Amino acid sequence: xxxxxxSLALSAAIILPAMCQTGDAxxxxxxxxxxxxxxxxxxxxxxxxxxxxIADIGLNAKGLIAYVRAPAGQMPAYKQQVISDQxxxxxxxxxxxxxxxxPAKDIPLLNALKK
Amino acid sequence: xxxSKKISPLSSPPSSFDRRGFLKGAAGAAAGAAAxxxxxxxxxxxxxxxxxxxxxxxxxxxxxKQTAAETAPPPKxxxxxxxxxxxxxxxxxxxxxxxxxxxxNPGSSFRGIHESLLNYGxxxxxxxxxxCHEESSVGMAHGYAKIEGKPMMIMAHGTVGLQHASMAIYxxxxxxxxxYILLGNILDGTWRRGDVEWNHSVQDAAAMVRDYTKxxxxxxxxxxxxESAVRAYKIAMTPPLEPVVIVADxxxxxxPVPAEDRHTLQVPKLTLPTPPAGDxxxxxxxxxxxxxAENPLIVAGRVARTPDGMKLLVELAELLQAPVLDxxxxxxxxxxxxxxxxxxxxxxxxxxGLEVPDMWSTTHTQTPVxxxxxxxxxxxxxxxxxxxxxxxxxxGKSNYQDFGRYDAVDLAIAADAEATLPxxxxxxxxxxxxxxxxxxxxxxxxxxxxxxxxxxxDIEQAAWAFDASPVSTSRMAAELWNQLKDEDxxxxxxxxFVSNWPARLWEFNKPYHFIGGHGAYGVGYGAPAAVGAAxxxxxxxxxSVNIQCDGDLNYAPGVxxxxxxxxxxxLSVMHNNRAYHxxxxxxxxxxxxxxxxxxxxxxxxxxxxxxxxxxxxxxAYGMYSEGPIDNPNDLGPALKRAIDVVKKGEPAMIDVVTxxx
Numbered sequence: 001x002x003x004x005x006x007s008l009a010l011s012a013a014i015i016l017p018a019m020c021q022t023g024d025a026x027x028x029x030x031x032x033x034x035x036x037x038x039x040x041x042x043x044x045x046x047x048x049x050x051x052x053x054i055a056d057i058g059l060n061a062k063g064l065i066a067y068v069r070a071p072a073g074q075m076p077a078y079k080q081q082v083i084s085d086q087x088x089x090x091x092x093x094x095x096x097x098x099x100x101x102x103p104a105k106d107i108p109l110l111n112a113l114k115k
Numbered sequence: 116x117x118x119s120k121k122i123s124p125l126s127s128p129p130s131s132f133d134r135r136g137f138l139k140g141a142a143g144a145a146a147g148a149a150a151x152x153x154x155x156x157x158x159x160x161x162x163x164x165x166x167x168x169x170x171x172x173x174x175x176x177x178x179x180k181q182t183a184a185e186t187a188p189p190p191k192x193x194x195x196x197x198x199x200x201x202x203x204x205x206x207x208x209x210x211x212x213x214x215x216x217x218x219x220n221p222g223s224s225f226r227g228i229h230e231s232l233l234n235y236g237x238x239x240x241x242x243x244x245x246x247c248h249e250e251s252s253v254g255m256a257h258g259y260a261k262i263e264g265k266p267m268m269i270m271a272h273g274t275v276g277l278q279h280a281s282m283a284i285y286x287x288x289x290x291x292x293x294x295y296i297l298l299g300n301i302l303d304g305t306w307r308r309g310d311v312e313w314n315h316s317v318q319d320a321a322a323m324v325r326d327y328t329k330x331x332x333x334x335x336x337x338x339x340x341x342e343s344a345v346r347a348y349k350i351a352m353t354p355p356l357e358p359v360v361i362v363a364d365x366x367x368x369x370x371p372v373p374a375e376d377r378h379t380l381q382v383p384k385l386t387l388p389t390p391p392a393g394d395x396x397x398x399x400x401x402x403x404x405x406x407x408a409e410n411p412l413i414v415a416g417r418v419a420r421t422p423d424g425m426k427l428l429v430e431l432a433e434l435l436q437a438p439v440l441d442x443x444x445x446x447x448x449x450x451x452x453x454x455x456x457x458x459x460x461x462x463x464x465x466x467x468g469l470e471v472p473d474m475w476s477t478t479h480t481q482t483p484v485x486x487x488x489x490x491x492x493x494x495x496x497x498x499x500x501x502x503x504x505x506x507x508x509x510x511g512k513s514n515y516q517d518f519g520r521y522d523a524v525d526l527a528i529a530a531d532a533e534a535t536l537p538x539x540x541x542x543x544x545x546x547x548x549x550x551x552x553x554x555x556x557x558x559x560x561x562x563x564x565x566x567x568x569x570x571x572x573d574i575e576q577a578a579w580a581f582d583a584s585p586v587s588t589s590r591m592a593a594e595l596w597n598q599l600k601d602e603d604x605x606x607x608x609x610x611x612f613v614s615n616w617p618a619r620l621w622e623f624n625k626p627y628h629f630i631g632g633h634g635a636y637g638v639g640y641g642a643p644a645a646v647g648a649a650x651x652x653x654x655x656x657x658x659s660v661n662i663q664c665d666g667d668l669n670y671a672p673g674v675x676x677x678x679x680x681x682x683x684x685x686l687s688v689m690h691n692n693r694a695y696h697x698x699x700x701x702x703x704x705x706x707x708x709x710x711x712x713x714x715x716x717x718x719x720x721x722x723x724x725x726x727x728x729x730x731x732x733x734x735a736y737g738m739y740s741e742g743p744i745d746n747p748n749d750l751g752p753a754l755k756r757a758i759d760v761v762k763k764g765e766p767a768m769i770d771v772v773t774x775x776x
Contacts, residue, residue: 034714036703039696039775046579046587048776049614050700053579076485076707083713101578109593110581113574113620 023093061092202231202368214241218252219270224299227368247673253283254643256294261630262651266293273300273320282637288327289517290634293351294358301365321360326514329357345383354531355506393530402542411437412463415447416471422626427536436559444631449624453563468503469532473519502526573619585772592616607648608661639670649685661687678766679737689770733768742770
């Protein structure tokens with residue numbers, strides 16, 4: 001769960017506002033599935049017990065690349081031989097395209113859980 | 116075999132028709148059925164008739180030889196019947212132990228007991244459950260025991276049946292669950308007929324599972340069977356609870372009890388030992404440590420051995436206002452409680468592990484699989500004390516390594532935690548001064564705030580991918596809770612593979628709300644354990660719910676038929692993520708580490724192409740089903756329809772195509 005976010009919190013250099021960077025979201029989606037990002041982070045980047053949420057975390061492409069090359073926690077490092085900087089930029093673009101979650105209060109099933 | 120008295124079948128007397136219980140006062144109602152009297156002439160005539168019916172058009176008229184063979188008086192043969200098979204005595208013993216059920220895939224080496232259970236025992240207490248695989252039998256017994264608090268009996272061949280059953284036995288062993296295993300065998304080689312009986316016989320049947328069973332015996336007389344069968348039950352039910360094996364020799368089962376021996380056979384009385392409580396001095400010392408600690412943390416492993424376990428743990432936690440970290444091996448602590456999950460290992464100055472099998476792993480980090488070397492470090496703060504109460508310290512074995520790494524704790528109390536809690540609570544109560552009580556209340560208020568923040572965070576996180584397809588595991592949990600929240604429910608599956616969402620969103624507060632997990636992570640546990648637990652829940656009218664992993668079900672899906680056949684009400688919701696997902700992630704790790712081929716790791720790990728239709732599978736086994744569902748908006752109504760079926764006493768399945776975790 002914490003494999004991404006703990007490290008991100010420790011590294012101010014990569015907690016930056018999303019910047020204008022080129023990336024092909026359609027290609028990124030294919031890579032997201034081909035290279036198995038969904039396995040730990042979910043098809044919607046929502047995260048789970050095996051990996052942190054990576055949808056809408058305010059990370060720019062440079063930050064994503066830096067983290068993927070040298071991650072903390074349980075996540076394996078993905079080097080150039082496995083996925084290029086451009087491919088990671090495409091993945092970043094795909095992540096940017098994913099819908100954000102509604103607030104739980106706007107989802108009746110979840111709002112009912114709040115006390 | 117040192118059998119003192121070999122009984123020849125040919126010298127046995129003809130049967131009488133009366134097969135009433137031959138042990139006066141033995142438990143259970145004898146069926147009183149007549150002994151099977153074999154009538155060769157009648158059987159031959161019946162066979163000839165059936166053959167004629169099947170083959171009538173093509174069958175020529177019988178020749179003189181055949182006519183003579185079928186109409187002449189049969190040659191004189193010795194016909195063997197009996198009215199006092201040893202199996203009847205075995206059934207008397209089995210009944211005295213109070214088993215509700217015996218699960219078995221049929222096998223010739225225990226056919227004697229099988230028949231006696233039905234016709235002498237009346238198929239009640241225990242009732243025979245028809246299983247399609249011995250792993251299912253043991254898995255069902257595993258789940259059943261965690262609801263019912265006592266063992267189910269299973270029967271299997273001492274050879275091929277036990278080989279099938281062995282993984283499930285190991286799971287039960289690691290999960291500290293009593294399973295009563297009865298094996299059939301023919302020990303004396305001169306009694307074996309043909310190659311099947313030779314192939315199905317073994318010198319030491321229990322040897323294969325001796326490393327992960329608590330006790331076994333292979334009695335060579337009925338009197339020894341009686342004593343050993345009762346002793347096995349007693350040992351299984353003495354903490355640490357574990358599986359046991361008793362071998363029922365086939366000759367003892369099938370041969371008559373000699374008349375001169377009948378009066379000597381008794382059913383031994385069962386007296387369960389009191390569970391071992393901790394040494395009083397050590398418990399007093401621990402009470403002092405707990406009351407004086409600034410930030411104690413209770414780690415709960417398999418504390419709740421009975422429903423009282425949860426009440427006692429709540430009482431201790433509330434007395435101290437100490438947080439509980441529940442490892443979720445049992446229903447130890449209510450999830451809505453403000454002390455649930457609100458502490459941490461890193462901030463605790465005293466950590467009390469209650470029936471935690473791997474305390475070292477709880478208090479240490481380890482290197483991820485993709486990092487260099489094997490480095491670990493404690494995550495406890497300097498000076499923190501660690502105390503354990505663990506029945507596993509009283510008994511263990513060496514070959515299988517489920518005991519985990521050695522943990523150098525500060526005080527180890529070798530005892531059953533639940534049995535120790537009353538004294539510990541009392542000793543703590545004596546030491547709590549008004550000042551400490553005030554301090555505890557302040558601590559409790561802070562912990563309650565943490566617990567609320569944790570829950571709010573979980574609810575917000577659940578919103579991610581809520582409308583996604585495949586269906587997110589948080590959505591599945593939320594939809595299920597919406598259907599269950601006003602029902603008397605019991606979750607009879609593990610949480611690990613669905614990101615623990617039920618524990619994060621539902622309100623677990625009754626002892627039967629959860630049964631824990633596999634024990635040894637032997638996949639194939641989930642489906643049969645759910646069926647067994649649902650069977651135990653049936654008489655209470657609870658709605659049993661099983662979040663069923665697809666990989667797990669494919670080991671022995673015939674247990675779905677067992678659920679349908681025996682009308683076991685159980686809602687199974689498929690977590691159909693179409694992969695052995697843990698292994699998929701591991702192979703991904705290996706590929707990334709080797710800097711190559713991450714796109715190939717689905718080979719050997721994915722369960723697709725073709726996708727398996729579990730709804731059709733369930734239908735094939737005679738079960739109500741819907742799906743596969745990949746639109747999350749279709750899930751709620753489908754669950755409601757399935758629960759309506761379960762309320763009528765039948766199993767049902769909803770196949771849901773899900774996100775990985």
